[in-house]
Amino acid sequence: MSEGKGDRFARAGEFLARRRWWVVILWLLVAGALGAFAGKAQTTLQGAGFDVEGSESQAVAQLLDREFHDSTATSAVVVYTSDGPVTDPAFAKKAAAVDERLRRVPGVAEVRGYATSGNPELVSRDRHTALSTVVLSGGQSAAQNAIPNLRERIADAGIDVKITGFPAVQYDTYQLSQDDLTKTEAITFPVVAVFLLIFFRTVVSALVPLLLGGIAVATATGVLGLLGAQFPISVFALNIGSLIGLGLAIDFCLIMVRRVREERAAGRTASRAVTAMLTTSGRSVLFSGLTLLLSMVLVTVVFRDMMIVRSITFGVALVSAIGLAGAMTLVPALLYLLGDRIERLRVMPAPKPKAPNSGVWYRLSMSVTRRPTGWLLLSVLLLGVLSLPTLHMEFVGANTGALPSSTGSAVGAREVESAFTKNALTPIKITIRSRDRNGAFTPDFLTALRTTTDTLARDPRTEQVASLSTMLGKLPDGAFAKLRKDSFDGAPAARSAPVARLVNLHSRADTATITVVPKAEMYDREHLDYVTDLREHVLPELTGLRGYDVQVGGDAASFVDFETSLYGRFPIVAAVITLAILALLLLFFRSLLLPLKAVVTSVLPLVAAYGALVWVFQDGHGEGVLGFTSQGRLSVITPMIVFTILFALSTDYEVFLLSRVRENFERTGDTERSVALGLQQTAGLITAAAMILIATFGSLAASSVETLKEIGIGLAIGVLLDATIVRLIIVPATMQLARGANWWLPKWLRPILPQLSHEGPSAPRRVDTPEPMESTA
DSSP states (O other): OOTTTTSHHHHHHHHHHHTHHHHHHHHHHHHHHHHTTGGGHHHHOBSOOOSOTTOHHHHHHHHHHHHHSOOGGGEEEEEEEOSSOTTSHHHHHHHHHHHHHHHTSTTEEEEEEHHHHOOGGGBOTTSSEEEEEEEEOSHHHHHHHHHHHHHHHTTTOSSEEEEESHHHHHHHHHHHHHHHHHHHHHHHHHHHHHHHHHHHOBHHHHHHHHHHHHHHHHHHHHHHHHHHTTSOOBTHHHHHHHHHHHHHHHHHHHHHHHHHHHHHHTTOOHHHHHHHHHHTHHHHHHHHHHHHHHHHHHHHHHTTTOHHHHHHHHHHHHHHHHHHHHHHHHHHHHHHHHGGGGGOSBSSOOOOOOOTTSSHHHHHHHHHHHSHHHHHHHHHHHHHHHHGGGGGOOEEOSSGGGSOTTSHHHHHHHHHHHHSOTTTTSOEEEEEEOSSTTGGGSHHHHHHHHHHHHHHHHSTTEEEEESHHHHTTTSOHHHHHTOOGGGTTTOOHHHHHHHHTTBOTTTTOOEEEEEEEESSOTTSHHHHHHHHHIIIIITTTOGGGTTSEEEEEEHHHHHHHHHHHHHHSHHHHHHHHHHHHHHHHHHHHOOSHHHHHHHHHHHHHHHHHHHHHIIIIISOTTHHHHTOOOOSSEETTHHHHHHHHHHHHHHHHHHHHHHHHHHHHHHHOOHHHHHHHHHHHHHHHHHHHHHHHHHHHHGGGGOSSHHHHHHHHHHHHHHHHIIIIIIIIIHHHHHHHHGGGGGOOOTTTTTTSOOOOSOOOOOOOOSOOOOTTGGGO
């Protein structure tokens, strides 16, 4: 065990060899302790998070919730439907009884319904549908958790009644995501187990990656469950993070176990083979894992004010960090313990050794490097064609369209849109606030309110407007401007309650609201542009509003804020991640060209994956196969999440391939043969790793939530393109064209960079190492 004492990885290996039992026991204790809290994730995580902390739309939502109990984020909508008129006394009596049941549910602050208030705006024109609004206290998470209790109270109502609204959509998304997690894990583990058996050919060696993956997922789930009780975390962190972490942990283990087998085939003892693995593949795994981890941490920090984005990237970072730590400690300890017993319980015969220049991957590489320009142009052209649909990419936010059509909140939303208007549940909300107490009842304020209301009503983009001005529309302008708050103090509830929904009558009486229902559907560009126009032109240009705090909110405004914030920062995030990856690869390869080439070749499959997503989901060509109804748009978070994960994964494959190419180049000095040998040595491994990731990502296609489908399919397509077109064709072609420039580093930079290359102390090895998957190639 004295070999490699000057190398840190070798010294770490010797330490792990001496403490192998302690390492294994410690990991099992930690995983057991934290995994015991995995069940908490089922109750502490949330279902949405498509808002921006501190944004204008969030400020409006908080103001409406605080002053009017009227925030869509914390108000459920009860939908009553009948073949006859809902105003029929018998039906109205049953509806009133349901409203009364709902009032007694813990967490319900108020119930406003037609059956009890007589508000005609809550009844559809055909009188077959009526609405009640259930105001929930305690914030979005509490509102979401109240939905099961509300639905339980209406189960035996004796009339057709459903619950929808934002809290219901949030709860249904959460519940479906939880069910999807169970479903996808049930698909993933058996499929991955089969892949591992085919690749390793023995049960014991296949169990090591599964053990690491299971420990990583269980531990991360427990941590998320604990943190979810203290901080808002989206359930998507669990769905996406657990599967990505599972795939990565297995991939890391795959590379390390396979290298140990190579070292044993080269004549090393079992313990020295593990040490040699740590100084070579272990180093590559560490740098690859740090690349992904750094990318996730950067995105989490930059988007810390956007709950769903930071949740997903934090979840991926967490499970990746645990998987990487396990790969660098638990896996070597297990390999030291198992020794040659890792070859036990063989299910397939071992492959016969082959000469290094006889494998299919070697021949493919030689074919590419003989005509590098032609192969490169053909590959780039193919990826370019796949990328073309990206040019008409459109986005959509959280809505019932991403859920199965039979989901309760989706059914209720369709009934409301059909009976009332398309945007009845998602209007634009405008708040006008005075600095003075009772400032909403001054002539200037009321005149400005009427002028603004009339201006919005005349706008051709508006379908309906509601405010104190429209409620008292019969009052002449002069009489309306003379309204006083004391006119409503002590008035019967039937007279003051409608006013209190439009002016914060019972607190400072300093704020009025205007509700605007646009004609265009919520995610149509006309609707979104209307929000922007209101903020930037229409309202600022009304002179009567100067001196008042005017803000525009509502679901469409929340989406505009989210999209603008997300993609306004996207170039900065992309640049920072790119620079961080370039720096890490520069340290690893001690080359200027290879890091630049790695970044460029990582972008190509990413953009092609975007094009495929647009074609499959936005254009709807995958509806029948994947079981969804296209919304004509992609989820607004899909491109960002796919970029962050796929960009880092592509760099991982580059590290695994080029570290072998460099080993061969340092031994032979021949670029063409070194690339061919490197491809022969790693293509089977990269293919197996890619197949496992494609299986884990692809399992999200079985999800009921369309956003999860998009992210899973996008990642699977990206990995497929990267592991085939990029690694097998573009990388060999570009390296052959660059030749000696691949390894060039300015002399002045060499002493500055620390020596962190892939190469560790190593005894001579044969190049013609048998590949576990070669016989299946």
